[in-house]
Amino acid sequence: MKYIINPVRLFILFLLVLSPAYAHVGSPGVIYEGEAGPYRIMVNVNPPDVIPGTATVQVYVTNGGVEQVLLKPIYWFSGADGAPKADEALPLAASPGQYEGLTWLMSNGTASIEVKVSGELGEGTALVPVMAMSTAQKEMDPALGWILGALGLFLVILMITIIGVSVSDAVVPPGDEKKKTGHRKTKGMVVAAAFLCLILYGGMSWWNNWAEDYRRYMYKPYQANTKVVTTDNGRKMIFEIDSAYKEYRQNYLPISYLIPDHGKLMHMFLVREGSLDAFAHLHPVRTDSLTFEVDLPPLPNGRYFVFGDIVRGNGFHETITDTMEIMGLELPVSLTTSDENDGWQPSDPDDTYIISNPVLPNQVQLAAGDIVVCGKPGIRTPLPDGSSAIWEHEGESFQANRLYPMTFSILDPDGEPAELEPYMGMMGHAVVMKHDGSVYIHLHPVGNYSSASQDLIKRRMEDDSRLVELPSADQFRDSVDQVVASIKAMSEEERNDYLMELMGHTYEEEENGEHAGHATVTFPYAFPEPGNYRIWIQMKRNGQVLNTAFDAVVE
Amino acid sequence: MDVSFQAHTATKKVRSDSASVKMLGIPLFVFATAFASLSIIIGLIWDISWHTSIGRDGLLSPPHLGMYLGAIVSGLFSGYQVLKTSFWGSKEVKQRSVRFWGIFSGSLGALFCIWGCFAMLTSAPFDDWWHNTYGLDVTILSPPHTVLLLGMMMVQFGAMISVLAMQNQTIPAGLSALQENKRNRLLRTIYVITSGFFLVMLYTMASEFQSRHDMHGGTFYIVGGLLYPFFLSAIARSSKLKWAATATAGVYMLVLMLLAWMLPLFPAEPLLGPILNDITHYQAFDFPLLLIIPAIAIDMIMQRKEENNKWLLALMIGPLFVLLLLAVQWPFGDFLMSPYARNWFFAQESWYFGSNPDWEYRYAYAPWMVSSGWPLIKSLLIAGGISILTTRLGLHWGGWMKKVMR
Numbered sequence: 001m002k003y004i005i006n007p008v009r010l011f012i013l014f015l016l017v018l019s020p021a022y023a024h025v026g027s028p029g030v031i032y033e034g035e036a037g038p039y040r041i042m043v044n045v046n047p048p049d050v051i052p053g054t055a056t057v058q059v060y061v062t063n064g065g066v067e068q069v070l071l072k073p074i075y076w077f078s079g080a081d082g083a084p085k086a087d088e089a090l091p092l093a094a095s096p097g098q099y100e101g102l103t104w105l106m107s108n109g110t111a112s113i114e115v116k117v118s119g120e121l122g123e124g125t126a127l128v129p130v131m132a133m134s135t136a137q138k139e140m141d142p143a144l145g146w147i148l149g150a151l152g153l154f155l156v157i158l159m160i161t162i163i164g165v166s167v168s169d170a171v172v173p174p175g176d177e178k179k180k181t182g183h184r185k186t187k188g189m190v191v192a193a194a195f196l197c198l199i200l201y202g203g204m205s206w207w208n209n210w211a212e213d214y215r216r217y218m219y220k221p222y223q224a225n226t227k228v229v230t231t232d233n234g235r236k237m238i239f240e241i242d243s244a245y246k247e248y249r250q251n252y253l254p255i256s257y258l259i260p261d262h263g264k265l266m267h268m269f270l271v272r273e274g275s276l277d278a279f280a281h282l283h284p285v286r287t288d289s290l291t292f293e294v295d296l297p298p299l300p301n302g303r304y305f306v307f308g309d310i311v312r313g314n315g316f317h318e319t320i321t322d323t324m325e326i327m328g329l330e331l332p333v334s335l336t337t338s339d340e341n342d343g344w345q346p347s348d349p350d351d352t353y354i355i356s357n358p359v360l361p362n363q364v365q366l367a368a369g370d371i372v373v374c375g376k377p378g379i380r381t382p383l384p385d386g387s388s389a390i391w392e393h394e395g396e397s398f399q400a401n402r403l404y405p406m407t408f409s410i411l412d413p414d415g416e417p418a419e420l421e422p423y424m425g426m427m428g429h430a431v432v433m434k435h436d437g438s439v440y441i442h443l444h445p446v447g448n449y450s451s452a453s454q455d456l457i458k459r460r461m462e463d464d465s466r467l468v469e470l471p472s473a474d475q476f477r478d479s480v481d482q483v484v485a486s487i488k489a490m491s492e493e494e495r496n497d498y499l500m501e502l503m504g505h506t507y508e509e510e511e512n513g514e515h516a517g518h519a520t521v522t523f524p525y526a527f528p529e530p531g532n533y534r535i536w537i538q539m540k541r542n543g544q545v546l547n548t549a550f551d552a553v554v555e
Numbered sequence: 556m557d558v559s560f561q562a563h564t565a566t567k568k569v570r571s572d573s574a575s576v577k578m579l580g581i582p583l584f585v586f587a588t589a590f591a592s593l594s595i596i597i598g599l600i601w602d603i604s605w606h607t608s609i610g611r612d613g614l615l616s617p618p619h620l621g622m623y624l625g626a627i628v629s630g631l632f633s634g635y636q637v638l639k640t641s642f643w644g645s646k647e648v649k650q651r652s653v654r655f656w657g658i659f660s661g662s663l664g665a666l667f668c669i670w671g672c673f674a675m676l677t678s679a680p681f682d683d684w685w686h687n688t689y690g691l692d693v694t695i696l697s698p699p700h701t702v703l704l705l706g707m708m709m710v711q712f713g714a715m716i717s718v719l720a721m722q723n724q725t726i727p728a729g730l731s732a733l734q735e736n737k738r739n740r741l742l743r744t745i746y747v748i749t750s751g752f753f754l755v756m757l758y759t760m761a762s763e764f765q766s767r768h769d770m771h772g773g774t775f776y777i778v779g780g781l782l783y784p785f786f787l788s789a790i791a792r793s794s795k796l797k798w799a800a801t802a803t804a805g806v807y808m809l810v811l812m813l814l815a816w817m818l819p820l821f822p823a824e825p826l827l828g829p830i831l832n833d834i835t836h837y838q839a840f841d842f843p844l845l846l847i848i849p850a851i852a853i854d855m856i857m858q859r860k861e862e863n864n865k866w867l868l869a870l871m872i873g874p875l876f877v878l879l880l881l882a883v884q885w886p887f888g889d890f891l892m893s894p895y896a897r898n899w900f901f902a903q904e905s906w907y908f909g910s911n912p913d914w915e916y917r918y919a920y921a922p923w924m925v926s927s928g929w930p931l932i933k934s935l936l937i938a939g940g941i942s943i944l945t946t947r948l949g950l951h952w953g954g955w956m957k958k959v960m961r
Contacts (some may be wrong), residue, residue, distance in 0.1 A: 052690045052827075079827030084610075085824060104611060106827045106909075144680060151677040155670065161655045162666045168661040169653035171958040172726065183757040207698050214689045467831075467911075 025307065027432070028440035031403065031447040031524045032115075032132055037124015039064050039117045042404055042524065043447075045103075045128055049136035049422065052106040056205050059089050059099040059114055065120035066091075069099040074127075076110040076315050077468065080461040082129040086116060105132040108219075110315035112457045127461075130452035131316055133219035137211075148178040156196055163192035197551075224256065226306050226324035228296060235296040237282075239268070239308060241320065243290055253446055256289040256473035257313030259480060261452035262424045263487040264348070266292055267309040267442060269431055270300045275324065275358035276534050277366055277436065279549070283348040284308070285486075289477060297344050297353040300366055301326050305437045313470060315457055317450035319440065348488065350424050352538065354547035359435055359534060374534065374549040381548065386413035387541065389548045392520075400530045404441075406430070408537050410546065417519030423540040425451075425499025428521035431536045439533070492543075513530045527554040559636030579738035580727040587632040588668055589745055592752040595625035595707045599759060600814045600840050603695070607907040608838045610827035614683060618910045622675070622707065629710045630672030637661030637669065651724075653961050663961055664717030665931040667709050670818035674706030695763060708756055714749045716959055718742055720794060723960045732932040743796040750790045751806020752847070757782050758807065762841060767903065768916070770888030773926040773934020776877055778882075780942035781843075785949035787850050788869075792953025798859070804850035811843035815902040825908035832912040839902035845887055849879040857953075877935060892918045 032043040039061050046056040059069050070086035089101030091489035111132045116125045140148075167188035170183035219232055223242040228235055241255055258265055264283040272278035278299045284292035292308070308320040335483055346352075355367060356372040375381030384466040392407040408428070418425060430443040460468065470476060487495060521539055536549045560598040578586070598621025600847040605618050640652050641659045683700035693701070722742045726735050758765060761778050783869075787800040798803060813857040818837040825834065856871055890896055892956070906912055916924075926934055 015556060050687060050690050053687075073828055075829050079832065082829040082831060084828045084830055087826075104827050106610070107829065140684060140688075144684060148677065148681055151673065155674055155677065158666070158670050158673070161669060162663070165653040165655055165666070165956070166663060166959075170720075170961050173954070173960050174651040203698055203701070210689060210698065510961050 016152075021471070024432070025437075025441070025477060026320060026526045027441040027448070028135070029526055029528070030449050031526070032128040032449060033445070033522075033524050034126060034127060036061075036117045036126035037114055038121035038320055039066070039119070039124050041115065041126060043113070043115055043126065043128050044526070045113055045130050047130050047132065048105060049134065050138070050257040051132050052104065052135045054102045054104050055113065055130060057101050057103055057115070058087060059101075059115055059117075061097050061099070061117055063121075065547075066097070066099075066117055067119040068117075069101070069343075070114075070116040070118075071101045071103045072114040072116070073103045073105055073113050073130075073459065074114050074461060075107060075132075076112075076457050076460050077107065079463060079465065079468070080114075083114075083462055086114070089115075105130070108133055108217075108455060110317075112454070127454055127457055128447075129315060129317065129449045129457060131318065131453075132456075134214070134217070135219050137215060137218065138228075146192075150343050156200070157198060160189050160192045161500050164189035184205070198550050221290075222320045223482070224306075224308065224320050224322045226322045228326055233295065234298075235326075237284070237294050237296050239266075239284055239292040239306070239322070241292075253312050253314045253470075254289075254473055255312070255317070256477045257470065258286070259311050259313055259315075259452050259456065259479075260484050260487070261309070261311045261317070262351070262426065263308070263484070263495060264424070265480070265484050266293065268292075269307045269309075269438070269440075269442070270299065270353075271305045271307075271433060272300065272390065273437065274303075275360070275363045276305075276433070277356050277358045277363075278302070278353070279356070279431070279536050280353035281429070281431070281536075281538060282346075282351045282353075284502055285347060286477075286481065288552070289473070292349070293347075295345065295347040296326070297346070297351070299326055299353060300355075305433075305440070307440050307442075309442055309510050311450050311452040311456075313456075313476060314468075315450075315453035317453045321437075321440075349492065350545075351544045352534065352547060354549065356549045359532065359551065364497060367432055372548055378549060380411075381550070383546055384411075385541070385544065386535065387411060387418055387544065388415075389537070389546075389547070391550050398527055398552055400527050400554050403524060403526040405522050405524055406535070407520055408539075408548075408550075409520040410539060411519070412541075412543065418541050420518040420521065421543070422496045422500060422539040423538060423545060424513055425496055426540065428523070429516065429538040430523045430525075432525060432527070433534055433536075434529070435532045435534065439528055439531070440508055443525055445521050447524055527552075530554050556626060560711065569817070579734055579741060581721055581738065581742065582636075582664075584632045584636050584665065585714075585717045585721060585745065585912075588629050588664065588710070588717050589749050589752075590754075591625040591632075591668070592628035592711040592714040592749050593625075595710060596725065596752045596755050596810060598622035598625065598871055598890070599707065599756070600811070603759070603762075603840050604814075604818045604837050605823075605838075607905070608823040608825065608834060608836070610825050612686075614679065614941060618920075621821060622703075623878050624670045625710060626675040626706065629668040630676075631711060631719060633665035633668035633672070633713065634659070636665045650777050651802040651961055663959060664713045664715075664720060667713030669713075671709030671711075673705045674702055678703035678706060695760065704756070705889045706731040708753065711749065711756060712751045715746065715753060716891060716956070718746045718749060719793060719956055719959050720961055722746060723957065732753060739795070743794060743799075746794055747796055747799055748806050750786075750803040752793075752811060754783075754786060754803055754807040757786060758811075758844065759840075760947060764846065766841060767891040768920065768924050770884045770891075771920050773931055773938070775884070776881060776935055776938040777941060779880050780873070780877050780938035781945055783846060783849070783880075784853070784873055784942045785945035785952075787846070787876075788851050788857075788872055788946045788949035789953035789956060792861070792950055793956035795923065797858060798851075798854050800850040800853040804846040804913055808843040808845070810846060811841065811879050815842055815900060817838040819899065819902065819905070830908050832906050832908050832910055834906075834908055837933055838905040838907065840905075842891065842896075842901050842903065844880075845883045846880075849876045849881045852876070852879055865954075867948060868950060869943045869947035873941075873946040876946070877938045877942050889919075892920070894918075 028047055030045040038483060040063050042060045044058040048054055054219055054328050057071050069089040071089050072083050072086035074080055074083045087101055089099035092098045107113055109132055112132045113130055114125055115126045162486040164185045168185035170417055172181060225240045227238050265286055268284055270280045280297050282294045284294035287293055304324050306322040307323055311317045354372055356374050375391060377391040378390050380390045382388050388411045390409050410416040426444045428445055433440045531554055533552045533554060534549055541545050598618050601621060602618035637659060640648055640661050649660045653663050654660050678699050685699045760781055764774055764778040790803050791800040819839050821837050822835060823837040852875055853872055860868055889904050
């Protein structure tokens with residue numbers, strides 16, 4: 001049996017730290033695992049929650065005698081030529097191979113960190129997309145508030161005093177102490193107090209305006225309305241992006257400028273609220289610039305979390321969230337994924353769903369045939385097709401803000417390492433969700449960034465113009481729709497080859513690389529906060545998508 | 556006034572302190588606050604240049620240290636002066652001070668400096684919090700920056716008032732006639748120097764409305780009429796120097812010109828993206844306004860008509876100031892846009908690293924920047940009216956400054 005557990009990942013397990021902010025939902029850190037030329041690296045970017053601000057970047061290099069690691073922020077807006085000189089990430093004495101540095105992100109928008117490693121093996125670079133957006137509205141720490149308040153009060157009292165003595169004592173010749181100036185002092189102090197009150201009021205209004213402006217330009221995700229309609233072919237979900245949000249976003253790229261990621265314009269995940277026992281990964285089709293439609297799988301009635309991942313034409317990667325109710329006839333819920341038995345004809349060949357046990361033992365188990373029983377870390381879990389999955393982890397609990405290599409191994413029914421196949425150009429997809437839906441993220445083995453964003457910035461860097469020009473929204477949308485339709489029309493093998501080439505690697509390369517043997521898949525991830533999480537894993541074996549799920553407790 | 560009493564105490568002071576004799580009876584505190592004022596100005600202009608050339612800010616960046624040095628020097632010297640006077644000062648010394656809060660005594664200048672120092676120190680954590688909350692602002696005017704600017708202005712004003720109190724007091728006995736002359740000259744010179752530093756600060760605060768691109772717009776003259784006649788009239792009235800406003804404007808111009816010539820001598824590279832303008836050296840801050848011309852007019856009027864009704868004076872100075880500013884700055888704006896100003900002397904090639912260097916209006920007035928016809932006349936009338944009021948206020952303020960003795 002051949003489990004590939006990268007010792008680097010295990011090492012990093014205890015080293016890297018993330019903090020909460022935005023991108024996806026409640027999970028801001030960007031993790032990249034891959035190559036920088038001849039070097040194998042893992043990068044962990046903790047973006048600032050207020051722009052302009054600084055991102056903390058941690059780089060772990062696993063091979064070659066490294067001499068220097070440089071970090072440079074490159075914006076899609078101004079390209080490589082508009083980037084400042086790189087900053088050095090310094091080695092951490094206690095952790096050989098680990099480097100840490102700061103990168104300044106000055107403007108909102110799609111950015112990336114170029115990591116350049118140089119050493120005995122030569123030079124190599126990697127590009128990690130980062131979405132630079134202000135996402136936090138901070139309150140003043142009470143201790144600081146008291147200190148500033150006290151200093152402010154002192155300044156006000158002192159200024160009233162100064163003005164009082166300025167018009168009284170100060171203009172009395174030295175020695176002439178008998179001159180009565182008390183009434184002038186009082187008058188001066190009263191006028192000063194009134195004047196200072198006006199200034200303070202003006203200052204307060206100014207501050208409030210500033211905060212209001214900040215809130216206005218803070219990142220707010222698009223809102224959407226989701227509804228389910230019944231058609232002759234079954235139930236259909238209509239996902240409409242709220243057009244009112246266009247107005248506040250007028251400074252940014254309109255929603256018409258979407259680009260596909262892994263060949264799809266939108267990756268949508270549905271999770272049944274509360275029990276989290278029904279999960280679907282769908283790819284809605286765009287019918288106009290704001291509306292997306294998809295044929296719903298036979299999911300049980302209930303209220304669902306809806307997460308729609310999109311990438312805009314400037315590489316900005318974000319998640320639109322909503323909730324929806326599935327009501328009406330209870331359809332037979334018997335399968336873990338689509339096949340001939342449930343009669344569901346997915347509108348996209350890569351749409352899948354899974355029914356598993358509820359998260360809490362006292363919740364009612366769905367009456368379904370092939371329920372996937374969720375696994376726990378370190379415990380071998382049976383899958384419906386006879387194979388089994390195991391999450392390579394000792395113990396059951398995890399620490400928040402620590403990067404973990406979540407490594408999953410699939411064994412075939414004989415207990416041998418299974419031969420996995422790429423699914424949408426990747427060896428695996430994972431979704432991590434906190435039980436209350438406050439944390440959600442879509443992961444891949446290369447990290448949690450969008451390949452489409454990365455590809456777009458790479459192309460932008462080849463263009464040496466300082467400012468970018470885009471075609472009209474209609475032209476852009478039409479050509480993207482054509483590309484998405486042509487990818488969808490490909491055979492599965494063609495589609496996988498196409499997508500893997502687009503992401504800069506081939507299946508053959510993967511055979512010789514980290515995923516050699518194709519029995520394990522690793523998703524690098526750091527849980528942003530404590531709580532109970534469910535993790536859905538999607539891999540492919542014998543042409544069938546294997547959906548599994550695991551539960552984890554994060555402390 | 557008990558002149559003999561003053562003379563007696565001053566003589567005692569001079570005799571007991573040989574260092575004071577060397578400085579002509581002018582305490583070290585006065586020189587320290589003047590130095591603090593200069594340090595603040597250099598730090599401020601360097602900081603602006605830092606933001607347009609390098610961009611990356613930090614609480615302890617070298618220009619910030621220049622400003623903090625000013626705060627600390629003025630705060631320490633003033634604090635020491637107040638504490639020494641309050642708790643160890645003789646009755647005579649206390650009688651040359653202002654008393655406050657029942658137990659403290661000190662000079663008025665020291666009080667302004669202490670206020671300024673505390674305001675500057677308060678602004679540091681406030682600004683830090685502000686940056687963490689609303690981002691690293693790249694603007695001169697924000698609430699915490701205003702607290703800082705007010706603090707800096709108060710330190711500078713404290714320096715001015717400290718010199719004024721010396722100037723307005725009776726000359727201490729024990730000095731020879733030569734020393735007396737020297738002392739008077741020195742105090743008058745330090746006063747216009749510290750006033751010039753203050754004028755640099757006023758200009759810097761208003762610089763977002765005073766650039767070469769603003770010189771053909773009405774707002775430029777309204778802002779100009781609001782600030783400069785007020786300050787220059789006050790200086791002309793309070794100083795005992797004949798050409799005080801002219802000298803103050805001269806110091807202002809010299810400081811800005813020296814910094815515009817010196818800063819670009821040092822290498823600088825932008826450390827923040829996006830970079831649209833590739834630069835290798837510090838970008839100079841603005842070339843100064845030619846305030847010396849209207850300042851000469853203010854001095855001439857004040858020399859001849861100072862005793863007139865102050866409203867009448869304001870009516871003469873206010874509109875004349877705006878007209879002269881217009882007559883000088885409008886054509887000078889054209890000159891600054893021309894290729895003749897793109898050299899080390901006028902430093903008009905300076906350009907923020909984040910701005911597009913190929914912008915069509917880099918060296919030209921865009922239509923929206925130019926006022927003409929009735930809107931221009933209206934702006935000039937407003938500027939003239941405001942200028943009359945601010946001149947009157949400045950004269951009143953100058954009258955008070957003339958009387959400050961402690």
